[in-house]
Amino acid sequence: MKDNKKHRPPVMARWLLHRMAAYQQQYLIIGDLDEVFHSFRISHGLFKARQWYWRQTLGCVPGYGFNAILWRISMFKNYIKSAVRNLYKNRLFATISLVGLTLAIGCFAVTFVFIDTMNNIDSYHDNADCIYYANIMIERDGDTQLWGPTPDPLGPAMIQDIPQVDFSTRIRNRTGKVLAGGKEFNEHLAFADPDYLNIFKFEMIDGDKSEFGAPNTILINQEVARKFFPSKNPVGESMILRNTNGFEDEFTVGGVMEQAPKGASIQFGVLIAYQRIEDWEGKDLEDWSSWTHTFIKVANPADIDLIKIQLQPYVELQNAASEDWKIQRIVFEEMKNIVAKSGNLRNSINNGPVASSKIAMFFFGFSLVLMACLNYVNIGIVTSTRRLKEIGIRKVLGSNRARLITQFISENILLCLIGLVLGGLLAGQFLIPAFNRMFGAPLKLDLLHNIRLWGFFAGTLFVTAFVSGGYPAIFVSKFGPADILRKNERVGGGSKLTRFFLGMQIFLAFMMLTAGIVFVQNSRFHKRMDWGYNQDAVLTVPIVNQALYEPYLNAVRQHSDIVELSDSFDHVATRNNVDVVEYEGKTIEVDRLAVGYNYLNTLQLRLKKGRNFNLANSTDQDQAVIVTEHTVKRLQLEQPLGTRLTIGANDFFIIGVVENFFNTVFQEPMKPLLFRMSSPDNIRYLSVQVKTGTENSSFDFLKNTWDEMNHEQAFRGFYQNRVWDWYFKDAKGVNELSLFVGFSALLIACMGLFGMISINILKRIKEVSIRKVLGATPRQIVQMLNRDLLILVGISLALAIPCSFLLMRTYLASAFQGTHVPLTAVPFALSGSILIMTILLTVGSQLIKAARTNVVNNLKVE
Amino acid sequence: MKELTKLEEVVMIAIWRLGDMAYGVEIKKQVYEILGKEYFYNTLYTTFDQLIRKGFINKNFGEPSSVRGGKRKVFFRMTEMGELALEEAFERQSRVWGSITLDGLQRGEL
Incomplete structure (x- = not known):
């Protein structure tokens, strides 16, 4: 036998034939091959025979391969055909799954596009890996902070000293x-070195790049060009730039550049x-304590470590120049990671969206998809149990x-594909434009250029079709035909798993709905709460020209509705500086507001202890x-x-304590603050307190008086209670979004x-019919x-309430x-x-239909 | 009646020539002799299947043998319809070529 074994044809080749050929063919082919193999072995030897056998086998591969593909395709066509028929047969449930999937995928796509756009907003520059943003590390209050601004002389020094830059x-x-x-x-002006155009990507539309760098040449972007010169070529035209410090000069437009994408850092x-x-600004550019943003471009990203170790001399130079703002180290952030x-x-040069909002959005989107998938799994399980007979007969007829x-999965793929396309359309046509309108975001569903989007859709399709469709498919296909046909298998809607999934959906819907309501409540709370002063009675006018301040003040003073007024250099919630305060060896950063003597009265900030500033007291000016x-x-x-605080080189004494108020927006932790x-x-703001009810007429008065006296600058006064409008606008977007998501989840x-x-x-x-018959x-x-159902809803809510309470508490406290x-x-x-009402409405009609059902119709079948 | 493709024609001729001995290995040899070209078994068996479907040949199982790894031979035999089809193929072939000779072709004359 041993001898015989050796003389057998190659096992691998035979295995290959087994895999490839149809059953009847392989039987014959292997027989023929074996026969020839034996005669060949006798005449030519084993090796030649094996060689021959292999050649014959491999020769069959192309033909069979082609055949296999052909058959798969035609088989798939059949799967799709039966899928379409089955979906049509169960169209109610298919529609339910489809609407859920569409909504969920649409929302999820928006979250993905949002996060993706925000994280890649700066990747469009050529060689974005080679561009770095220099940052500094500072130790303060015992922890290390990372700051965006770097000293002015750093950039030129690096170019000069470090060859890799x-x-x-x-x-x-x-x-x-x-x-x-x-x-x-008013325009966004950027001051930059000539290398700016070598580092960042800006297409030149008109003019000459090399013009940039000359002291009186400027480049403008398309939008500015269109605004100022709608009908002619701006190149060579002159523009006057002016600021509030008295700078004014004439510049020539050297060129027009393409606009950077919205939200980009540069x-x-x-x-x-x-x-x-x-x-x-009257800044000395050689001063190591004057701050700017510095970017570098290197030839090879690997060089960055080499550059980092050559920076110590600059740190020393900076530390020598700035006593109270000593940097520890200079580090680099990759351009594409800035946001x-x-x-x-x-x-930072670009703050981007807050991380917590990204996480919240992703959570929402993902939960929706999860809910839709659970729906899908549930409906999948139950509808396929209605097809048990079909499965039994298929199995009897030889289907494995x-x-x-x-087949089940191809039905799922088909449905998910439709859901995906509809979801994509929903996102691209409706949700993303709405999102952009709400937040002014630059999102777009760009399938042509964004390869990650394809990855996202493929991943979503895979997850929805295979993970959610796979379970019902495996679950249903496991039953034996005999059991099914004898009706021994009892499966369906009552199973623990489907109940669990339903409960989970109710749970998630409750969480999202609650979150939406809490968000709305929260911003309403912020709008109505006491901001620590009388924000409704205060109007503020920024002063541009010092010379006009006195006459304007005198004119305003005459108005009878104005109760108090005060000038100031800084202004609550609008502008402040930072002082570094030393007290008994402790150093803390304190927001500083430099204000006029009557400022606290004007804003009605509440003094808790001590006294207000007093003009008569000469030491107040420099020491209080x-x-x-x-x-x-x-x-x-x-x-x-009376406590002595050291700020810089000077000593100050606390003369009063005011109640806390909101100088920073509600998301930020409260910071220490001093006046x-x-x-x-040096006056930049004039604030007035007006009588209640006269806010609008007083505002008009302020504006008219301004316009009469000052023809050069536009009036930029504002209502104090509108200083957080940007925040409320953002919050409104978030609220609408989360309510939308909450109601989608509910749906x-x-x-x-x-x-x-x-x-x-x-x-x-x-059962219902028999019960009815029995009375x-x-x-x-x-x-x-x-x-x-009630038990299910009850349990879900009992779990969801504490969970969403904890979640909301954590979220509110951290955001x-x-x-x-x-x-x-x-x-x-x-x-x-809302949840219970909607549930009752949804199921009510079905229940009533069941209760009124005609008994005869249901029982006469058998 | 269905027509024969070129390879089917050759396979039919091989089966006709072999008579009672027409099975895979021998048919392969015959096809090689006629065309001078080696076909792999998958192609041949697909052709057999095709011919069976068209009703031109049928198959009979022989005895299992140890040389074939215990597998039976399958003999193919032409049906009456197959004979008719082959005759028709011959007639068609003659009609197509008619009185054209190789000599005439080379000289460009009828």
Whole structure:
């Protein structure tokens, strides 16, 4: 036998034939091959024979391969055909799944596009991996902070000393008045070194790049060009730039550049040579304690570590120049990560969206998809149990489990594909434009250029079709035909798993609905709460021209509705500086507001202890500070009045303590804050307190008076209670979004319930009929059918309420560190009742239909 | 009546020639002799299937043998319809070529 074994044809080749050929053919082919193999072995030897056998086998591969593909395709066509028929047969349930899937995929696509766009907003620059943003590390209050701004001389020094740095530019973004062609607008001005154009990608539309760098040449972007010169070529035209410090000069437009994408880190309206910042702001560019944003470009990203170790001399230079702001280290952030990592970076050139909002959005989108999938699994299980006979007969006719699974999955793929396309359309045509309108975001569903989007859709399709469709397929295909046909298998809507999934949907829907309600409640709370001063009675006018201040003040003073007024250098919630305060060896950063003596009265900030600034008291000007209660707490002062604080090289004494108020937006944690007196000849704001009810007329008065006296600058006064309007606008978007998501979730869950209850009723219709025959009233029937459902909803809500309470508490505490609405029972009760009402409405019609069903029709079949 | 493809024609001729001995290995040899080209078994068996479907040949199982790994031979035999089809193929062939000779073709004359 041993000898015989050796003489057998190659096993592998035979295995290959087994795999490839159809059963009847392989039987014959292998027989023929073996026969020839034996005669060949005798005449030519074993080796030759094997060689021959292999050649014959491999020769069959192309033909069979082609055949196999052909058959798969035609088989798939059949799968699709039967899938379409089955979906049509179960069209109610297919529609339920489809609507849920469409909604969920649409929302999820928006979240994906949002996060993807935000994280890749800066990737469009050529060689974006080689561009780095220089940051500094500072140790303060015991922890290490990362700051965006770097010293002015750093960029030029790196270019000079470090060979690996190819290009470097400093950037300062400012706003200034631009006058040209008889028009005047405030524009975004960027001051930058000539390398700016070598580092960042800006297409030149007109003019010459090399013009940039000359002191009186500027580049403008398309939008500015269109605004100022709608009908002619701007190149060579002159523009006047002006600021509030008295800078004014004429510039020539050297070229027009393409506009940077919305939200990108590097933007400009007008690009000006960097050296002009010297006269624009009176800054000394050689000063290591003056701050700018620095970018570098290297030839090879691997060089960055080499560059990092050569930076120590600069740190020393900076430390020598700046006593109270010593940097520890200079580090680099990759260009494309600026937005993604902006959460840790203070004063970054581009702050981007807050990380917590990204996480919240992703959570919402993902939960929706999860809910839709659960719906799908549920409906999949129950509808396929209605097809048990089909499965039994298929199995009897020789279909194996794999084929059945393939068929079920192709039905799922088909449905998910339709859902995906519809979801994509929903996102692209409706949700993303709505999102962009709400937040002014630059999102688009760009399938042509964004390969990640394809990955996302493929992944979503895979997850929805295989993970959610796979379970029902495997579950149903496992039953034996005999059991099915003898009706021994009892499966369906009552199974624990489907109940669990339904419960989970209700759970998620409740969570999302509650979140939406809490968000709305929260921003309403912020709008109505006491901001620590009388925000409704205060109007503020920014003062542009110092010379006009006195006459304007005198004119305003005459108005009888104006109760108090005060000048100031800084202004609450609008502008402040930062002081570094030393007290008994402790150093803390304190927001500083330099204000006029009557400022606290004008805003009605509430003095808790001590006194206000007094003009008669000569030491108040240079030595008095008024601090907030929070500052007292941070410095752990027991007797705050009279305490000496050191700021820079000077000593100050606390003369008063005011109640905490909101100088920073509600999301940010409250910061320590102090008031100092501003110098009377440096006035930037005039605030007035008006009588209640006269806000609008007083505002008009302020504007008219301004316009009469000042023809050059536009009036930019504002109502103090509108200073957070940007926040409320954003919050409104978030609220609308989360309510939309919450109601979508509710819709999906209700559709799941609807499907479930309909199937349950279908299954129990005979039971219902018999009960009716035996005298059950419609009410009893409804109760009987409802009992399970009520238990399910009850359990889900009992779990969802504490979970969403914890989630909301954590979210509010981390996202709104300043203040947030206290969590009450209201949102939970509200969303709970919405949920129960909707559920009852959804299932009610089905239940009543079942209760009124005609008994004869249901029982006469057999 | 269905027409024959080129390969089917050759396979039919091989089966006709072999008579009672027409099975895979021998048919393969015959086809090689006629065309001078080696066909792989998958192609041949697909052709057999095709011919069976058209009703031109039928198959009979022989005895299992140890040389064939215990598998039976399958003999193919032409049916009456197959004979008719082959005759028709011959007639068609003659009609197509008619009185054309190789000599005439080379000289470009009828």
